[in-house]
Amino acid sequence: MALAALRRAATAALQLVAVSVAVFALTSLLPGDTAVVVLGEHATEEQLAALRERMHLDRPPLERFAAWAGGLLHGDLGRSSLTGLPVTEDIARGFTTTALLAVVALVVVVPLAVAIGVAGGLRRGSLPDRVLNSAVLLLNSVPEFALALLLVGLFALHLAWLPATAAGASGWELAAQPALLVLPVSVLVGKQLCGLARQVRIGVAEADDAEYATHVRFHGLPERTVVLRHVLPNAIGPAVQQLARVVDGLLGGVVVVEAVFALPGMGSGFVNAVMARDLPSVQAYALVFAAVTIAVNMLADIAAKRLVPQREVMA
Amino acid sequence: MLRFDRRTALKAALGAVAAAPLAACGAAGAPDGRLRVAFPTAGAKETLDPHTSSLFVDQARAKALFDTLVGYADDMSPVPRLAESWEPDATGTRWSVRLRAARFHDNRPVTADDVLYSYRRVADPATGSPAARQFAGVDFGASRVRSATELELVLREPNFEFPSAWGAPATEIVPAGTTGFSAPVGSGPFRFKSFQPGGSTVLARFDGYWEGAPTPPELEFVPVNEESARVAALLSGQVHYAHDVSANSATLLGRDSRTRVLAATGGTMQAVALKVDRPPFDDPRLVRAIVSGVDRRALVDVVLSGHGKPGNDLFGMGLEYYPQDLPPRERDVELARSLVREAGAEGLAFDLHTSAADPYFESAAILLSQQLAEIGLRAAPRVGPSETYFSDIKKIGTAAHTRTAPLPLPAFLEQRMRGTAGSNNYTGYRSAEFDALFSRAMGSPGEADRSRLFADAQRLARDQSGLLVWGFSDWNVAVSSSVGGLRPAPPNSLDWARFDRAVVG
Numbered sequence: 001m002a003l004a005a006l007r008r009a010a011t012a013a014l015q016l017v018a019v020s021v022a023v024f025a026l027t028s029l030l031p032g033d034t035a036v037v038v039l040g041e042h043a044t045e046e047q048l049a050a051l052r053e054r055m056h057l058d059r060p061p062l063e064r065f066a067a068w069a070g071g072l073l074h075g076d077l078g079r080s081s082l083t084g085l086p087v088t089e090d091i092a093r094g095f096t097t098t099a100l101l102a103v104v105a106l107v108v109v110v111p112l113a114v115a116i117g118v119a120g121g122l123r124r125g126s127l128p129d130r131v132l133n134s135a136v137l138l139l140n141s142v143p144e145f146a147l148a149l150l151l152v153g154l155f156a157l158h159l160a161w162l163p164a165t166a167a168g169a170s171g172w173e174l175a176a177q178p179a180l181l182v183l184p185v186s187v188l189v190g191k192q193l194c195g196l197a198r199q200v201r202i203g204v205a206e207a208d209d210a211e212y213a214t215h216v217r218f219h220g221l222p223e224r225t226v227v228l229r230h231v232l233p234n235a236i237g238p239a240v241q242q243l244a245r246v247v248d249g250l251l252g253g254v255v256v257v258e259a260v261f262a263l264p265g266m267g268s269g270f271v272n273a274v275m276a277r278d279l280p281s282v283q284a285y286a287l288v289f290a291a292v293t294i295a296v297n298m299l300a301d302i303a304a305k306r307l308v309p310q311r312e313v314m315a
Numbered sequence: 316m317l318r319f320d321r322r323t324a325l326k327a328a329l330g331a332v333a334a335a336p337l338a339a340c341g342a343a344g345a346p347d348g349r350l351r352v353a354f355p356t357a358g359a360k361e362t363l364d365p366h367t368s369s370l371f372v373d374q375a376r377a378k379a380l381f382d383t384l385v386g387y388a389d390d391m392s393p394v395p396r397l398a399e400s401w402e403p404d405a406t407g408t409r410w411s412v413r414l415r416a417a418r419f420h421d422n423r424p425v426t427a428d429d430v431l432y433s434y435r436r437v438a439d440p441a442t443g444s445p446a447a448r449q450f451a452g453v454d455f456g457a458s459r460v461r462s463a464t465e466l467e468l469v470l471r472e473p474n475f476e477f478p479s480a481w482g483a484p485a486t487e488i489v490p491a492g493t494t495g496f497s498a499p500v501g502s503g504p505f506r507f508k509s510f511q512p513g514g515s516t517v518l519a520r521f522d523g524y525w526e527g528a529p530t531p532p533e534l535e536f537v538p539v540n541e542e543s544a545r546v547a548a549l550l551s552g553q554v555h556y557a558h559d560v561s562a563n564s565a566t567l568l569g570r571d572s573r574t575r576v577l578a579a580t581g582g583t584m585q586a587v588a589l590k591v592d593r594p595p596f597d598d599p600r601l602v603r604a605i606v607s608g609v610d611r612r613a614l615v616d617v618v619l620s621g622h623g624k625p626g627n628d629l630f631g632m633g634l635e636y637y638p639q640d641l642p643p644r645e646r647d648v649e650l651a652r653s654l655v656r657e658a659g660a661e662g663l664a665f666d667l668h669t670s671a672a673d674p675y676f677e678s679a680a681i682l683l684s685q686q687l688a689e690i691g692l693r694a695a696p697r698v699g700p701s702e703t704y705f706s707d708i709k710k711i712g713t714a715a716h717t718r719t720a721p722l723p724l725p726a727f728l729e730q731r732m733r734g735t736a737g738s739n740n741y742t743g744y745r746s747a748e749f750d751a752l753f754s755r756a757m758g759s760p761g762e763a764d765r766s767r768l769f770a771d772a773q774r775l776a777r778d779q780s781g782l783l784v785w786g787f788s789d790w791n792v793a794v795s796s797s798v799g800g801l802r803p804a805p806p807n808s809l810d811w812a813r814f815d816r817a818v819v820g
Contacts, residue, residue, distance in 0.1 A: 031700060036703050037702055038369065040705070044737060044739065047443065080359060083360065090359040093359075093511070094513075149547075153547075156547065160551070165548045165551075167351075167353070167553045168535075170514060260541055260543065262539040262540070262544045264358070272358030276702075281359070
């Protein structure tokens with residue numbers, strides 16, 4: 001068991017290295033560099049050359065990558081080629097905002113998905129099941145951007161119940177004004193609800209049909225106990241892996257949500273870094289996002305492995 | 316795909332809003348009197364150093380915190396600001412400038428030393444200022460301070476248009492010796508209060524401002540990059556001013572009683588640059604064919620939804636020195652076809668470079684390729700990345716969409732048409748005759764002479780330079796109807812994004 005976890009961790013480390021190389025290679029292929037973006041369309045070749053030298057952009061890509069990777073081994077994420085400031089400062093600024101969005105969304109989405117999944121899984125094909133199923137599917141099929149604009153149009157501009165954007169508020173200011181979080185979190189939740197709810201539903205349905213459930217029911221255990229003690233725990237294995245997808249989805253979703261609601265988080269920071277061709281920043285952001293994704297998936301895999309044998313024993 | 320979704324969704328969402336009965340929105344007033352303005356920003360890249368600013372938000376903030384020697388009227392002619400008066404010597408190489416009495420936020424007076432220091436810093440390549448080239452001709456060794464309020468700027472060659480350089484973006488006056496801008500001191504209408512790159516900037520009224528204390532007690536720049544979010548924030552009363560709204564949003568906002576649209580007519584030149592220094596457009600017949608084959612009126616009606624006016628193949632319609640007496644270019648399909656035939660170019664295929672850098676480029680490319688098909692040319696729209704688009708098209712292709720916000724006309728001619736313009740000459744136009752006319756104009760002390768020579772130079776460029784100016788798009792900002800004291804003004808002009816006279820009602 002421990003060996004398997006160790007092997008899984010080694011794979012994760014390799015994935016991280018692969019991601020950083022891939023990101024570096026891909027961003028190097030983008031046309032234009034930081035100097036071009038900073039100086040704008042009126043810059044002369046001499047101005048560009050001077051700025052490139054100051055930003056060390058005149059060095060070959062491999063040399064820059066080596067310097068960056070070397071720093072990484074010492075726990076240094078590097079400095080922005082734009083501002084010269086440590087990239088970590090910039091990432092840290094957006095971190096609270098993004099983490100807050102993702103965590104609140106997760107706290108809402110998990111119980112909601114479990115409730116919908118259980119309700120549907122136990123009464124497959126019933127009217128509530130069909131309604132809930134269609135509703136989450138509908139939410140899932142609307143693009144985030146469109147969903148956000150529709151919610152803003154209805155709840156902020158038409159009904160005036162909620163603020164239309166977060167307009168510059170960030171980090172703990174958001175926690176202090178929860179109204180600002182309602183619409184952004186709703187978009188994230190709406191988008192991620194479907195996969196998880198459907199996975200829980202399938203798991204519950206399978207466990208509900210399994211022999212052991214019939215067995216304990218036969219012994220006269222109350223339905224509540226059957227569901228909570230026997231059906232749900234066995235439905236959770238596959239759902240945990242789906243939960244990892246939800247985290248991936250949330251990280252992707254914040255890029256759009258932060259843009260639509262003017263939230264200065266990591267998603268906006270990442271987009272800005274790409275637009276400014278600030279390679280060290282792009283690298284660092286990609287690495288942080290990748291690290292979170294890889295770690296979450298690794299944990300999910302390990303957790304799922306621990307949960308699966310339980311079912312085999314029971315069955 | 317994403318864009319399609321965005322546009323459709325935006326229309327649906329905004330349509331629902333426009334159709335809705337006016338939802339009472341309590342937030343529209345500002346109980347604290349703070350004026351909130353929404354601009355797109357650039358995250359960590361942002362700085363308060365006025366000399367390296369390249370974004371509109373940087374310029375707007377610089378305008379609030381600092382001052383320039385001159386500002387631009389709507390026709391981009393210089394009007395006095397920190398400079399009370401100026402005069403050249405007979406040769407146009409020695410300029411005497413007298414400053415008005417003004418103070419920095421720390422109560423020090425603005426002196427000739429500060430001006431000289433600022434311009435040296437702007438011209439220094441190490442600063443990386445977009446305005447460096449405007450001061451490249453200054454002989455800083457010979458320039459000097461005459462007194463606390465008088466200085467002399469010496470040029471290496473005659474330039475009777477030099478004062479217009481003092482109003483360009485990124486030429487703000489900072490206190491002599493300033494190197495850091497984390498808590499900047501300027502002489503502008505607002506004092507620094509707080510700033511975070513990528514976050515809000517808060518400024519407070521400067522009571523000692525030379526033009527009188529500003530009306531809003533506080534001014535906050537709120538970063539909102541997405542256009543739909545700026546529109547939503549304005550409609551819901553979260554901000555009072557939304558920078559740069561599209562023609563579609565402008566139409567919707569104009570109908571809503573909560574908001575007003577300030578449209579500066581003809582704010583931005585919309586053009587296609589044909590590179591005349593290489594095939595196929597080194598053949599003047601082909602350039603003439605394209606110029607004659609384009610239906611400018613249709614482009615304005617369709618692409619700009621009527622929010623603009625047709626161009627006449629010259630930059631700067633309505634600006635000082637623009638030749639008013641030229642007949643408009645009319646579409647002549649027959650002539651265009653025969654010119655294509657004459658050039659032996661029937662069925663010629665070429666890439667028409669475009670990008671999302673400007674909201675109108677892509678639809679213009681589609682319509683243009685249809686129009687050119689009618690004269691026997693196959694122009695294929697080719698979309699490039701928007702962030703680096705304008706530097707990419709200097710190097711690649713033969714035909715590309717381009718645009719230019721208002722700037723003084725002589726500055727445009729010098730930076731885009733003259734032989735010395737280098738890579739900024741998007742069409743690769745080179746003409747000794749044009750250069751001579753331009754230099755003569757710059758060296759002419761009499762304004763009438765200058766005006767005539769600039770007009771001659773422009774006539775030449777219009778026929779030869781390969782710049783097809785098909786229109787001028789309006790420049791839209793939107794404000795809450797509770798805000799007064801703001802008027803439509805072209806970007807880069809003095810009254811654009813000028814918040815010291817705004818009244819939050």
